[in-house]
Amino acid sequence: MVLRKEFFDLPEGIIYLDGNSLGPLPKTAKDRVADMMQDEWGAQLIKGWNSAGWMAQPSRVGNAVGRLIGAPPGTTVMGDTLSIKVYQALAAALKMRPDRKVILSDSGNFPTDLYMAQGLIQMLGNGYDLRVVAPEAVADAIDDSVAAVMLTQVDYRTGRMHDMKTLTELAHSAGAVMIWDLAHSAGAVPVDVAGCGCEFAVGCTYKYLNGGPGAPAFIYVRQDLADHVEPALAGWLGHDAPFAFDLDYRPAPGIERMRVGTPPVIQLTALEAALEVWETVxxxxxxxxxxxxxxxxxxxxxxxxxxxxxxxxxxxxxxxxxxxxxxxxxxxxxxxxxxxxxxxxxxxxxxxxxxxxxxxxxxxxxxxxxxxxxxxxxxxxxxxxxxxxxxxxx
Amino acid sequence: MVLRKEFFDLPEGIIYLDGNSLGPLPKTAKDRVADMMQDEWGAQLIKGWNSAGWMAQPSRVGNAVGRLIGAPPGTTVMGDTLSIKVYQALAAALKMRPDRKVILSDSGNFPTDLYMAQGLIQMLGNGYDLRVVAPEAVADAIDDSVAAVMLTQVDYRTGRMHDMKTLTELAHSAGAVMIWDLAHSAGAVPVDVAGCGCEFAVGCTYKYLNGGPGAPAFIYVRQDLADHVEPALAGWLGHDAPFAFDLDYRPAPGIERMRVGTPPVIQLTALEAALEVWETVxxxxxxxxxxxxxxxxxxxxxxxxxxxxxxxxxxxxxxxxxxxxxxxxxxxxxxxxxxxxxxxxxxxxxxxxxxxxxxxxxxxxxxxxxxxxxxxxxxxxxxxxxxxxxxxxx
Incomplete structure (x- = not known):
């Protein structure tokens, strides 16, 4: 039995069939945010970064999301929007295959993923190409010109679902890096990012994870790569020693390097509360x-x-x-x-x-x-x- | 008289001299976020994007911030973190000066600005260079090799303040693009971005604007440029028609193109409430x-x-x-x-x-x-x- 109606604050008389776009309000999220505003921001002020655990929140919440997508602890971190996380994964993937110029995606991908790739390519110049094929044509389009295969597992319009394991294996056998967008997967279907072997996975948390409008995104990096990926978005909270205020960027070990700027503590607090429901199902x-x-x-x-x-x-x-x-x-x-x-x-x-x-x-x-x-x-x-x-x- | 102690929820017995790092909790922010959680997210669910005005929030709040930095309506928009906004400005600036390879900054800049430049350069390859000089040496270091001058007006350690107008004029007379980081300026000192003529200004809102931990950043683009800048972070909410779900990116007119992904509505609500104090001073x-x-x-x-x-x-x-x-x-x-x-x-x-x-x-x-x-x-x-x-x- 998985029904948890009492966890949510759903209006009377509403049948809500749009949790794939914006999940409803969890009661705990409302209470937790109110407490955070008063007891943490209000009472602890700047000290909250340590005393209320704000600084560690992106990794702590990342681990909670990671459990839902088959990611081991320490491989998932929260922050920014899904668009930004797509960009991070894609930029890192291209660096991993410097001799290849093609990003392969499909027309069922959510447009922002394609747009972010277009923006990146436009900036890089240098012959990069985004190749967009029909969803059913992806498997045949993977060849050894492809640097990165970037797909959303579940089609936002039809719900059609890609087979992550098969396509990841195809990408790898062609020497390409695999990036999965799990926007419509996390909290919706069982996912095993570690098991499928993909290098990167990204997703949002305001749909099936009920984190609220504008809840932060997540990024997963395969454990063996996390110490090696080059962050294109080299922000200070991804630095090895953010509070040393060095003039030169030196990426943190592991997944922490995918952090960029100051985390959105209020949104993360709502999300962290919303994720509690998954401990019981x-x-x-x-x-x-x-x-x-x-x-x-x-x-x-x-x-x-x-x-x-x-x-x-x-x-x-x-x-x-x-x-x-x-x-x-x-x-x-x-x-x-x-x-x-x-x-x-x-x-x-x-x-x-x-x-x-x-x-x-x-x-x-x-x-x-x-x-x-x-x-x-x-x-x-x-x-x-x-x-x-x-x-x-x- | 500008004292507004009653606007803030400051703990008894505290003398808070760290508003330059994290501003205190405005009472209105606490109330407004609680209302937003219940009456907007809770009650209006997905409809809130239109009925509660969430979709227009980044521009509406951008205008409120713009008023504090001398930006005309429609030239400032909210979103992401300051690190991301620095990257957007810098990437756009380099596109505007394709024949130049130098980013000039100073050692008093906040490190994340330098790091983001380093990450961008690392990805671009192709001979780009970040030149970091002492704050007092900036004026003399501006020459016609410089594509963009990127400075934080107020030094985060010493409070030393650059003269925006003079340095912007120097940058322009050398043919360089000027980017100002106003992290320690907005809400702290009078700023006139339009008057100084800089192309870009960015800043955060959790310091003197009291938007709360992780409050979103802002970006200003000079009015005559806003229809022409190329967004490197080409997100769907910067698209000309986000809900057409076209496969190809086509930037929105004006400042809207600097939006990227889904806006952080809860954080923006806290910030919007916090900004009300500026209507009275x-x-x-x-x-x-x-x-x-x-x-x-x-x-x-x-x-x-x-x-x-x-x-x-x-x-x-x-x-x-x-x-x-x-x-x-x-x-x-x-x-x-x-x-x-x-x-x-x-x-x-x-x-x-x-x-x-x-x-x-x-x-x-x-x-x-x-x-x-x-x-x-x-x-x-x-x-x-x-x-x-x-x-x-x-």
Missing amino acids: DMSDIRAASVALQDTFIREVEARVPDLTLASPRNSAERGSQVSFRFAHGYAAMQALIARGVIGDFRAPDIMRFGFTPLYLDERDVLAAVDHIETVMGDRLWDDPAFMTRQRVT | DMSDIRAASVALQDTFIREVEARVPDLTLASPRNSAERGSQVSFRFAHGYAAMQALIARGVIGDFRAPDIMRFGFTPLYLDERDVLAAVDHIETVMGDRLWDDPAFMTRQRVT
């Missing part, structure tokens, strides 16, 4: 419950609402923790659903996304959501000009 | 009050504690909002002061730093602090082996 149980909810949802929607076309893989083994349907009036339909308290979201041009988080959703919620979907699809509000005008305005 | 009054407090402090310390040697400029026009003294046993002396409730800090090898923030300090506080310093210096605890052992342990 097992990721394989979470996965089983998530698959059961998703399969129920797919079965009921397809039986009762034939106008929606499944956009996610039907085989649950190839799907993360979300289910997407295509519908031409998907934007309007999602607005109507949200107005009824069923919160999913929409991705252009026609994707209605529904995330499943068994920590706070059970089968009754899923069935109730399908009732609302059936009603909304019967109402056909997109045929009503007044409704559509309102949608465009808001 | 004038920066020139703050400056006058700060100088008066500092001059009193210097006069009293020198009269009563001759063992301390002034490390800061004696001329207040050349000094930021802190006063530093050198003392061989400075670390132990500062620990003894902190134990008495007078909180300053120490920077190796021998600098005792005292920050002056007239928002919550008045002349009585300063005189009381000097009483404690006189007592501590008379006690000479550093001659007591037991005390010194305790210091090493904690």
